[in-house]
Amino acid sequence: MTGTGEERGGAGRDGPWWWERRRAALLDVGLAAVSAAECGVEGVGFAREAGIPVPLGVLFGIAVGSVLLLRRRWPIAVVLVGIAVSPAAMGFLLGVVGLYTLAACEVPRRITATLTTMSLAGTFVVMYLRTRGDLEGDTTLVLVLSVFVAVALTVPPVLLGLYIGARRRLMESLQERADSLERELSLLADRAEERAEWARTEERTRIAREMHDVVAHRVSLMVVHAAALQAVAAKDPVKAARNAALVGDMGRQALTELREMLGVLRAEAPRPRPAAAAAVAAPVALAGSFDDGPSLEGLEALVGQSRAAGMAVEVLVDGERSGYPAEVEQTAYRVVQEALTNCHKHAPGARVVVRLAHREGEVAMQVQNGPCGADVEQPGLPSGGNGLLGMRERVLALGGVFVSGPTEEGGFKVSAVLPTAR
Missing domain, CATH: 3.30.565.10 (Histidine kinase-like ATPase, C-terminal domain)
Incomplete structure (x- = not known):
């Protein structure tokens, strides 16, 4: 049967789960030792009532009490042992801790309710039979006392176990949600960075195209006119002057378009914003500025x-x-x-x-x-x-x-x- 959340977690010796499991193991050993001692003492009275050797009764009690060591792995078995030895008037700590563990574990609620009812009924019957001889003639007091003891030894540990189990599951759920949210935020950050990098690459490519189109065409024409100017400089001064004027016009047009593009790139930036958002928004601003192009x-x-x-x-x-x-x-x-x-x-x-x-x-x-x-x-x-x-x-x-x-x-x-x- 599945144990409590205290024994689940990481496997590293330096991790918090490892120390928590170690503390839980020490707690289980301590509780089992106390339960074994209690049942061993109660085994003396059980041996005398049953007519068996006292050492045998003590050993039986120690064995019964030591079952509490298995409460996290097999909580149902521990509770059943506690119910089984209740007529022998031993194992009170075993029964209380077993019911608490049963309620706190991820055990189906119908099984928890059934075993709780059986323990309640068993404790009531044992108390009724043991107090009836001491309080003869006062049946009402016997019934009230039996009910009180049965409820006191059964209901509080079950309610506490249900509360602790629900609280633990809630904490685990919140931790899982926090981890999931952290992973989602990390994924969104990675995607935002990818989009920002993509946007920067696209904008660099766009600017490179604009620069190439502006410079290549104008400079190509300037080279052609310069070659023609060189060829006719001595033969046709008028045509040479015309080509020189065209070269100047081409150069001025190229400079004008370059200034316009540099003006867009040097435009005053808006209010500071996150790097990813600014990079994604940059292409929109530049695209709008290029709408006034040729x-x-x-x-x-x-x-x-x-x-x-x-x-x-x-x-x-x-x-x-x-x-x-x-x-x-x-x-x-x-x-x-x-x-x-x-x-x-x-x-x-x-x-x-x-x-x-x-x-x-x-x-x-x-x-x-x-x-x-x-x-x-x-x-x-x-x-x-x-x-x-x-x-x-x-x-x-x-x-x-x-x-x-x-x-x-x-x-x-x-x-x-x-x-x-x-």
């Missing part, structure tokens, strides 16, 4: 800059443009911008076609260049391979479709479709 309205100006750099660009628009969400406008613009930048880097002198289709619920764009001329000098622009990756990330983040790859004619094509539903 849109499809600036597509003609974007293409015009590439034309001014000497690129032959044709723009084909299908359908009527309607109001798109800011993130769709910005992503569409950045895709075309990065595709044109790649054309400047890898296909100088090639013919480029920009197609834009406004459809119901989506907008599609395609930038395709033909093969680069064999006699065209490469501008020598560095490429880190982040342009296509950034375009793909932008498009997929909005639930769109992105495809890129070489064409059969030897050119390259970039296609993207963005949903426009809010």
Whole structure:
């Protein structure tokens, strides 16, 4: 039968449960020793009444009292032994402690009630039979005295055991809830840290894309114009001056956009908040700041800059443009911008076609260049391979479709479709 909660717990010698079990074991040994001594003394009277040798009665009493040592492991057996020896007028401590342990243990209540009733009845019968001869003629007093003794030796230990058992189970339940809450809080903290780290990573990626799109396009055009300026400086001073002005315009535009982005990053922070909450909230604030970025309205100006750099660009628009969400406008613009930048880097002198289709619920764009001329000098622009990756990330983040790859004619094509539903 299951013992009390005092004997359950950790196994370490330095843990509190180990010391509690040790104290419980010492208590059991002490109670068993006292019970054995009591039953041994009472065994003298039992031996004389039963007509057996006194040493045998003492040994019997010691054996009965020592049963109390097993009260935590087999409380039902201890109570049954106490009920069995009650006619011999021995084992009062055994009966009281056994009933207390029975009530405090996780024993079915019907078994506890049955054994308590049996002990109550047994004690009443024994007291009635023993006091009837001493108080002859006063049956009422015998009954009252028997009932009082039976109740005094049975009910208090049972009630105390029920209280201690209920209190122990309540404490265990509260401890389990506290442990569970601690685990949940730890899990929530871990998840919050993961979300914060994810948010920081996403925001770093977003800033990297913006920086790449702003710097790569402007600087690529500046390099192209600078190369043209170098080529015509001595032959055509007017054209050289025009290219120099374009280089200056490109540089100023790049600086302006960089200042805007740095202004967003250096914006005054709100009130201090927990690190995890601040990291999660940061992308929302920055996303809102980027809503004022480029849109499809600036597509003609974007293409015009590439034309001014000497690129032959044709723009084909299908359908009527309607109001798109800011993130769709910005992503569409950045895709075309990065595709044109790649054309400047890898296909100088090639013919480029920009197609834009406004459809119901989506907008599609395609930038395709033909093969680069064999006699065209490469501008020598560095490429880190982040342009296509950034375009793909932008498009997929909005639930769109992105495809890129070489064409059969030897050119390259970039296609993207963005949903426009809010």
